[in-house]
Amino acid sequence: MIAGKTMLQHVYERALQARYLSRTIIATDDDRIYDEACRFGAPVRRTRADHPSGTDRVAEVASAENCELVVNIQGDEPLIDPGAVDAAVLSMLDAPEIPMGTLKKRIEHDQEHSNPNVVKVVTDRKGNAVYFSRSPIPYTRDENELRSTPRYKHIGLYVYQKDFLLNYSSLPVGPLETAERLEQLRAIENGYAIRVVETEYESLGVDTPEDLERVATLFAAY
Numbered sequence: 001m002i003a004g005k006t007m008l009q010h011v012y013e014r015a016l017q018a019r020y021l022s023r024t025i026i027a028t029d030d031d032r033i034y035d036e037a038c039r040f041g042a043p044v045r046r047t048r049a050d051h052p053s054g055t056d057r058v059a060e061v062a063s064a065e066n067c068e069l070v071v072n073i074q075g076d077e078p079l080i081d082p083g084a085v086d087a088a089v090l091s092m093l094d095a096p097e098i099p100m101g102t103l104k105k106r107i108e109h110d111q112e113h114s115n116p117n118v119v120k121v122v123t124d125r126k127g128n129a130v131y132f133s134r135s136p137i138p139y140t141r142d143e144n145e146l147r148s149t150p151r152y153k154h155i156g157l158y159v160y161q162k163d164f165l166l167n168y169s170s171l172p173v174g175p176l177e178t179a180e181r182l183e184q185l186r187a188i189e190n191g192y193a194i195r196v197v198e199t200e201y202e203s204l205g206v207d208t209p210e211d212l213e214r215v216a217t218l219f220a221a222y
Contacts, residue, residue: 002078003219007206008033009040010078017082020089021071027061033075053183055158056169062162069093070165072158076206078215080157084201088159091127091197098128099164100187101195103155105202112153119154119182121196129194132182154196155203158184164192 002010008026015024026037029049037044051057055072062070069092073080084103092101104121112118116134124130131137132154140149160168174189176182187194206212 002212002216006036006040007078007212008036008075009042011073011075011080012037012040012042014078014080014082015073015085018085018089019082020086020093022067023065025061025065026075027057028075029057052169055165055183059165059169062160063166065162067162070160070162072160074156074205077157077203078206079202079204079218081199081201084155084199085157087197087199088157091195092159092161095195096161098195099161099192100184101159101197102129102184103157103199103201104152104196105155105199107151107153113151119156121152121154123152123196127196129184129188129196131188132180132184134180134182152196152198153203154184155199155201156205 012024012026015021024043026033026042026044027047028034028037028044029047034044034046045061047057047060051060054074058070058072069089071085071089073085088101088103092098104123107113113120113136119132119134120137121132122130122137138149138151168186171186171190173186176189177185184194204211204215204218206215
């Protein structure tokens, strides 16, 4: 519970505010989540329990939907910015040849750059991902370069061309994905582009009791 609502309801209601989502569905194999979605009236689909990742779960639901793009919003992001969702979707509408899109935010604090729990991303001049890593990338040789070189962290929201999403789980897992434990590297290792859009949205996923306390404090300040 956060400010009188479950985290799930907060995420769902924020997703509804995105202008470019035509339909929002909660996908779960958990009876508690299913029942809670029914309680506040959200469309919900019960999925198989053996999916190895959230991407596979989303793909199961998307396979039955008449759509071109599919957005994967994590259920632990109660402060997700609807504008950030729209920005990621728009980047894909303008580039139908790009199979997958996501977000990045500029790193403001050095401790984030060195924290392995903060995933970093570097992109090329077209805005496509070169690499994602838990290590500090890009490496900088001196303090002057450190101040002048922009550094970005990955925001874990994904947009997929539906056909690509449905085939994603069949792509072979490579050594980079295995080493980094980052599923998005599967696309890069198999030669697919990932469009990365910069956002000011600060990701505040709830993974620990401390995260929940921090988010609850932010809601109380509104």
